[in-house]
Amino acid sequence: MTSPTSAPVLRQAPAGDGWQRFSPAQRLTRFLVYLAIVAAIVQSLRHVEVIPEFLYDAPEQMVDLVTRMWPVEWAAYGEHVHAPLVETLHIASLGTLLAIVLALPVGVLAAHNLVPSTPLNLFAKLILVSSRSVNSLVWALLFVGIFGPGALAGTLAIAFRSIGFVGKLVGEALEEAQPGPIEALKASGAPWVSVLAFGYWPQVKPAFWSIALFRWDINVRESAVLGLVGAGGIGMALDSALNLFQWDRVALILAAILAIVIAAELVVTQVRKRVI
Template identity: 65%
Template sequence: MTNTMTWERFTPGQRLARFAVYLGAVSLFVFSLSTVEIIPEFLYDAPYQLQDLFTRMWPIDFASYTQENIHEALIETLNIASLGTILALFLAVPVALLSANNITRSPILNWFGKFILVSSRTVNSLVWAILFVAIFGPGALAGTFAIGFRSIGFCGKLLAEALEEVDHGPIEALRAAGAPTVSILLKGYWPQVAPAFWGLALFRWDINVRESSVIGLVGAGGIGVALDTALNLFRWQQVALILLCIFTIVIIAEVAVTKIRQNII
């Protein structure tokens, strides 16, 4: 008959290592929890506070949609998102060309391009908004620039990756035909990255609709300003309406982007 064969998935050493990782993860969690300084009274109180908040929000103040210019603020939010995305795309294209190592064949310039992309992404859109409010004063212009500069990193990075992944064959063929560099970019690279470009543009616009509804909290225009005002004045029914509006617009944007992406790809 068959011999008894022993089989174990891990060696004792591996088991020990895995146990150490689990132990480390749990102790890290416990340690983090201890630094958060949860005040038990506030935690017990939370369900009541939540209920209280909802009762103050109800009924939703639909009348303020026109009376308090929330409609205008909503449109402004969409405008900030769209213009910001367009600005970002214009700025991202040269930076992407700079950081794609198959187009710019200089490691220093590649590094410089990547540095711009990383700087754009590491600064949060609220911080960008505070900076541009300081420069342009409060309003939609500051918001547009904040959204634009925040998006360069995302758009530029994805575009640079798409550029680096193109099929080199057609590029070689155009070079062999004596095409000037710009023509090679237009006829060799662009047709190959166009679907990725439009895809990322729509995706970023979708993200920017969400981001631009927040930056108003620091005065950079849009529905965030209305939200800030309503919060400061404790108009909870109006706050409820604004949150509902943001929710609706974000859902619509997402559905629209998904539909369009399906049709262009």
């Protein structure tokens, strides 16, 4: 083993044969990608047609807005803000709950290791993508059209937007489950539902709670703007305050939204720490 002949011989590169990070084809591709990015920026700027006058007096307008907002109309909280704020929380919570109930079966259907049928998996993924491809506000417009303005439309909008999110992540968590324990349960003759409950569920439980909490956190923020299209909650109060140029009340509502979002964030962090 120690004889010099058996030692690996380094191939001597022919003289002048340098090393380059990219092949010519790669270099060309990279150049084209950069070119496309620059072209896209230039084209977008031309299309947006920024009006310089509006841009120049923006600082002035901003100062004007702030002075109108100050002092904040704190006194209006009890009468005009508290109830819609609580409604917003309810929309978010109920919507998230509904989304979880609807998303779990779809998530299971999307996981190939659980449902080994590609057509069914694709069908489930189609449902999930359609849910996500429509923005909450658009869902809200749809449901306001069906159920009329109010919290019900908001709740359904939140739920339908969240199905895609929750279902996709739960499906992926299921697909990442270790196959070993599943195999062991199948080998013992356990029925499918028991394999799901004892093999998969313990493995995806932490991911599931993390997903559910995260989505609730997002939904608190999203339900705050749903009122802009009439789907209930604090957004409706914001809309009417904006329309009536009650800037001091607008400031109050924005502060309330900020407070509730921070509170949701704190709750989620604390609960996650204890659950996971």
